[in-house]
Amino acid sequence: MNGFSANRVLAVMIKEFKQLTRDRLTYAMMLAMPVVQLLLFGYAINSEPRHxxxxxxxxxxxxxxxxxxxxxxxxxxxxxxxxxxxxxxxxxxxxxxxxxxxxxxxxxxxxxxxxxxxxxxxxxxxxxxxxxxxxxxxxxxxxxxxxxxxxxxxxxxxxxxxxxxxxxxxxxxYNPEAVTSYNIVPGLLGVILSMTLVMMTALSVTREAERGTMESLLATPVEPIEVMVGKLAPYVVVGLIQTAIILLLARFLFDVPMIGGWLGLSLGVSLFIIGSLALGFLMSTVAKTQLQAMQMSVFYILPSILLSGFMFPFRGMPAWAQALGEIVPVTHFLRVVRGALLKGQGIEDMWRELLALVAFVCVVTALAMARYRRTLD
Structure with missing residues (x-):
């Protein structure tokens, strides 16, 4: 056994760099993530909103x-x-x-x-x-x-x-004593559903592709839409259970007021769960490995938390950041949840947010199906 060799270390380093650059998605996210974080924290975040x-x-x-x-x-x-x-x-x-x-x-x-x-x-x-x-x-x-x-x-x-x-x-x-938990806890519903449903769905489908079980599934007389619905249906139940647990804890542990607006809230929760699952399915059609699927999920979740008004006041952000925040589905879902629980808003008050969630579901589902069919071909 020869002693330590700098040349051999250099050879291993070169091999690792080449392997890293071959994984273009991971390489791009490694470079993009610091830039995104710097821009968001440097320009978009303002703890003292004006105007x-x-x-x-x-x-x-x-x-x-x-x-x-x-x-x-x-x-x-x-x-x-x-x-x-x-x-x-x-x-x-x-x-x-x-x-x-x-x-x-x-x-x-x-x-x-x-x-x-x-x-x-x-x-x-x-x-x-x-x-x-x-x-x-x-x-x-x-x-x-x-x-x-x-x-x-x-x-x-x-x-x-x-x-x-x-x-x-x-x-x-709606919050006479300025209790912070009245704002944060309902907002956690959107963040938790995003983190778990998007990531779980993306990892689940990618895992089957890695193991080769997806090919066995496709060999059966099952249509692509049937595969998609069958894969996502169990996670709809998971999302509903998570919602029930969070709302119960919010009421009995944090004493968050729940004024009403249950019909609009139920519709908003259903749309957001379906849209999040469809987004996770879309990511799985792009990612080749579970690592890539997880990286894509994190890349989506971080801006969702920062731009939605969950951690920082939405109206404290500059106009360009608010425009980006309006594209993020979590933004509209948080308005639905807070509006229903804290203000008792009905569908007639939150229809714009519900319409945005409907558009999110339609667009993401269409893209997921198109990508899935292309993958099959």
């Missing part, structure tokens, strides 16, 4: 009301997307998730300020995600002393100097 969609109800047309409206428009935290006429419209926009802040300036606002009474401005916050609105709520504290500074002149100046001319009443809807 949050805000609706405004102004019940009087006065200089004070216009000054407050102008102050809100000039704030970096609020983006006035609608000015409604009735409290019912304001309530609907918050319930449907179209805005995160609903601000009401009452009809007696100016009169109370002029009399020196404590005028009030009501701010309703969609607090389903406390981290998304915390900084904006804190910014409201400075509004009473700044918004009317130029208007409190003459006889009103002493009143403004003594005390702020009005106060901001903040009403945190």
């Amino acid at each position: 949050l969609p805000t609706a405004l109800l102004v019940q009087e047309d006065t200089i004070f009301a216009r000054s407050i409206t102008s102050a809100l428009k000039n704030s970096a935290y609020f983006d006035l997307v609608a000015q409604v006429r009735t409290p019912a419209e304001l309530d609907d926009m918050v319930r449907r998730g179209e805005v995160q802040f609903a601000i009401t300036i009452p009809g007696d606002f100016t009169r109370r300020v002029a009399r020196g009474d404590k005028a009030q401005m009501l701010v309703e916050v969609d607090a389903t995600d406390p981290s998304a609105t915390g900084a904006a709520v804190a910014a409201l504290a400075a509004l009473p002393t700044q918004a009317l500074a130029h208007d409190m002149k003459g006889a009103l100046a002493p009143k403004a100097a003594a005390t702020p001319p009005f106060e901001v009443l903040v009403h945190r809807r």
